[in-house]
Amino acid sequence: MINSKIPPIPPLTKDENASISPISNDEFSSPISSVGMGKFNDQYYMARALRLAKKGLWSTEPNPRTGCVLVRDGEIVGEGWHQVAGEPHAEIHALAMAKEKAVEATCYVTLEPCCHHGRTPPCTDALIKAGVTRVVAAITDPNPLVSKKGIEQLLKAGITVDTGILSHEAEQLNPGFFMRMRHKRPYIRCKLAMSLDGRTAMASGESKWITSQNARRDVQCLRARSSAILAGVGTVLADDPQLTVRENELSCKLSLEKPVVIKQPLRVIIDTHLSMPHDARMLSLPGQTLIFTASYNKTIKGILEKAGAIVVSQPNQEKRVDLPVLCQILAEEYEVNEVQMETGANLSGAMLSKGLIDEIVIYMAPVLMGNKARGLFNLPEIEHLNQIIPLSIVDIRAIGHDWRITAHPIYQ
Numbered sequence: 001m002i003n004s005k006i007p008p009i010p011p012l013t014k015d016e017n018a019s020i021s022p023i024s025n026d027e028f029s030s031p032i033s034s035v036g037m038g039k040f041n042d043q044y045y046m047a048r049a050l051r052l053a054k055k056g057l058w059s060t061e062p063n064p065r066t067g068c069v070l071v072r073d074g075e076i077v078g079e080g081w082h083q084v085a086g087e088p089h090a091e092i093h094a095l096a097m098a099k100e101k102a103v104e105a106t107c108y109v110t111l112e113p114c115c116h117h118g119r120t121p122p123c124t125d126a127l128i129k130a131g132v133t134r135v136v137a138a139i140t141d142p143n144p145l146v147s148k149k150g151i152e153q154l155l156k157a158g159i160t161v162d163t164g165i166l167s168h169e170a171e172q173l174n175p176g177f178f179m180r181m182r183h184k185r186p187y188i189r190c191k192l193a194m195s196l197d198g199r200t201a202m203a204s205g206e207s208k209w210i211t212s213q214n215a216r217r218d219v220q221c222l223r224a225r226s227s228a229i230l231a232g233v234g235t236v237l238a239d240d241p242q243l244t245v246r247e248n249e250l251s252c253k254l255s256l257e258k259p260v261v262i263k264q265p266l267r268v269i270i271d272t273h274l275s276m277p278h279d280a281r282m283l284s285l286p287g288q289t290l291i292f293t294a295s296y297n298k299t300i301k302g303i304l305e306k307a308g309a310i311v312v313s314q315p316n317q318e319k320r321v322d323l324p325v326l327c328q329i330l331a332e333e334y335e336v337n338e339v340q341m342e343t344g345a346n347l348s349g350a351m352l353s354k355g356l357i358d359e360i361v362i363y364m365a366p367v368l369m370g371n372k373a374r375g376l377f378n379l380p381e382i383e384h385l386n387q388i389i390p391l392s393i394v395d396i397r398a399i400g401h402d403w404r405i406t407a408h409p410i411y412q
């Protein structure tokens with residue numbers, strides 16, 4: 001039985017579900033609905049821990065989103081989720097709720113408990129001290145410094161450890177953290193607004209607005225989960241965008257008991273020749289702007305830095321910004337987990353052809369822009385059918401009168 005003092009986690013709202021990709025409501029609800037009359041199993045409790053972890057979607061970075069449920073004699077005695085980096089992990093919140101009921105309890109946690117002194121003390125020590133007898137971790141920590149060491153400590157203390165319960169869902173909730181730990185680059189989501197005939201801007205560069213306000217509010221939810229928003233200087237010159245998360249425009253909710261502070265994502269601008277205007281609107285807004293350039297012009301660099309930007313010169317042999325190195329810098333120096341690309345056809349095409357885009361989110365408006373307008377991805381190297389990039393579409397849904405398509409490129 002579920003402890004009556006613990007409020008049930010409400011089901012995902014339509015809005016919440018619509019704006020969080022790639023995890024779907026079905027994936028969350030199926031383990032619960034598959035459980036028979038009162039017979040809860042490991043999948044049930046792990047699904048609950050995942051639902052708790054999801055509450056941290058907007059606030060835990062650079063840490064992963066994690067949740068924890070403590071169960072003793074079929075009763076949930078404690079639960080928690082990691083809220084903000086530097087604050088207690090999910091296990092510590094759950095132990096605080098359970099108090100002495102943690103003795104001989106099973107701990108369901110969405111990521112292997114940490115065993116090192118990071119910003120907070122090790123969770124393994126706390127679990128051992130509390131007298132937990134079994135730990136079920138959805139997946140091992142991908143951080144090579146930590147991976148499997150937490151499990152080893154628990155085993156050494158005589159605790160039974162099981163892993164692999166809803167591991168796919170646990171990884172999907174943290175695509176950026178897993179990508180950064182495994183491949184030293186962020187998970188990159190490319191968002192594009194297009195017409196039904198696949199156009200993203202008029203020949204003049206004009207592109208405001210192709211989609212409706214509903215779609216733009218949905219984009220705010222994707223921004224809220226991102227550590228950084230990446231744009232090209234062409235977009236800055238054409239649209240002077242803010243590239244911020246605006247809480248009053250968010251179309252989704254996270255069922256939080258108290259509101260969390262949403263950190264403004266790092267704004268990253270690719271600007272080969274340092275053409276960024278020093279009075280660009282974003283430079284006076286909350287949050288940090290990072291400009292990657294191929295230029296070493298000290299005068300312009302000084303002006304932009306005085307206006308509040310950080311300027312990084314990172315040219316490749318073609319005297320353009322080195323895109324793979326940029327991704328590596330974002331991961332290693334700025335601990336960026338998820339990047340939201342909001343770029344035009346040239347940069348989107350360049351990132352795609354380098355295999356740097358992991359997810360494509362297209363908002364398709366029911367309009368036609370004609371063949372003079374600019375395309376979706378500029379990919380001049382593709383000339384034959386055997387060079388085309390296949391996509392795996394994972395979600396399609398209506399957002400107001402637009403359609404949102406979520407897909408993963410399949411790189412050959």
Ligand SMILES: NC(=O)c1ccc[n+]([C@@H]2O[C@H](COP(=O)([O-])OP(=O)(O)OC[C@H]3O[C@@H](n4cnc5c(N)ncnc54)[C@H](OP(=O)(O)O)[C@@H]3O)[C@@H](O)[C@H]2O)c1
Nearest residue numbers: 192193200205207232233234235271272320343344346350
């Ligand atoms: N519909 C939509 O969803 C959407 C979204 C965003 C923007 N847009 C529209 O797209 C247009 C501008 O797009 P943008 O700012 O992303 O791109 P952009 O103006 O084509 O390029 C921006 C910067 O990226 C550099 N760049 C381009 N290709 C590169 C490569 N292969 N390697 C390294 N650097 C490269 C450019 O340098 P070079 O000078 O060397 O080329 C330039 O400094 C605007 O008209 C905007 O309104 C539409």
